[in-house]
Amino acid sequence: MSRTDEAAASVARDSRPEPDLSSAPPIAPDIAQQERMVEAMLFASAAPITAAEIEVRLPHGCDVAAALARIEARYAGRGVVLTRAGEGYALRTAPDLGFLMEREIVETRRLSRAAIETLAIIAYNQPVTRAEIEEIRGVSASRGTLDQLIEMGWIRFGRRRQSPGRPVTYVTTDDFLDHFGLPSTGDLPGLGELRASGLLASRPMPEARASDGVQAAFLDPQTGRPPDETP
Known part of the structure; x- marks a missing residue:
């Protein structure tokens, strides 16, 4: 290949459009980080949220079901537990401790x-x-x-x-x-x-x-x- 051909090939390589990395789906974090992210959403939400609502907020490729299962296991037996209401999930006071949240009010x-x-x-x-x-x-x-x-x-x-x-x-x-x-x-x-x-x-x-x-x-x-x- 002559020097002229080499120069032409170099120009051709330099003129190729660079890949748009911003449009590429983000890489899913490890499961421990996914668990933290799901936990944060559950804690911040006043109403139960569905797995679909959680999934749209997470990076592509996250396993919502696995993250929820890990949270449920980690909170088992504690004062706050993962509960399910229909299709939604929420962090709530353990049922056996509900009496601690009750307060007797005397209405005058x-x-x-x-x-x-x-x-x-x-x-x-x-x-x-x-x-x-x-x-x-x-x-x-x-x-x-x-x-x-x-x-x-x-x-x-x-x-x-x-x-x-x-x-x-x-x-x-x-x-x-x-x-x-x-x-x-x-x-x-x-x-x-x-x-x-x-x-x-x-x-x-x-x-x-x-x-x-x-x-x-x-x-x-x-x-x-x-x-x-x-x-």
């Missing part, structure tokens, strides 16, 4: 004016029927109010009256006494004590609103509001 609700008034009427007039409660209050007694007081454990059903229709009566319970710090219903403050403590005005009350007096025994003396209910 405030009794309505009608409820505290009804409770006071029952406390001072027990045993008392619903009709008698309505007569004292001057308005109808809501069934929901009575049910709420029963659910709280502060009142219960008493004996039925021997009058026509044999209406049921309502009485207070030991839980009621315990909540208000009373040894017995005989320790309920009288109207004189209520007036002396400033909870009642000294002037006589209209009979139609006599319930205002008895309900004052259960109002917070600082705020004048009903007590909190802690079921």
Whole structure:
């Protein structure tokens, strides 16, 4: 080959396009690194993710199933385990340790004016029927109010009256006494004590609103509001 031919061949080699390495699929890392990558995705995801969703984020050629199997084996018996929900995978608290995540919450609700008034009427007039409660209050007694007081454990059903229709009566319970710090219903403050403590005005009350007096025994003396209910 002449020098001219050699020069031509050299130019031909130099003019060939270089391969585009950027378009070549990345080489899959070793299985340990694949496991780390899958673990990171599981940890970061709030919702379970599928094997297909994991695969599209990994380098080409990764074995998602093998990585998941290794993670499952490594977490077995630990506080966090690999769980499956349908087609998705997630890292979750071990089922037998779920009780540690539970927290008992006491929800505090405030009794309505009608409820505290009804409770006071029952406390001072027990045993008392619903009709008698309505007569004292001057308005109808809501069934929901009575049910709420029963659910709280502060009142219960008493004996039925021997009058026509044999209406049921309502009485207070030991839980009621315990909540208000009373040894017995005989320790309920009288109207004189209520007036002396400033909870009642000294002037006589209209009979139609006599319930205002008895309900004052259960109002917070600082705020004048009903007590909190802690079921």
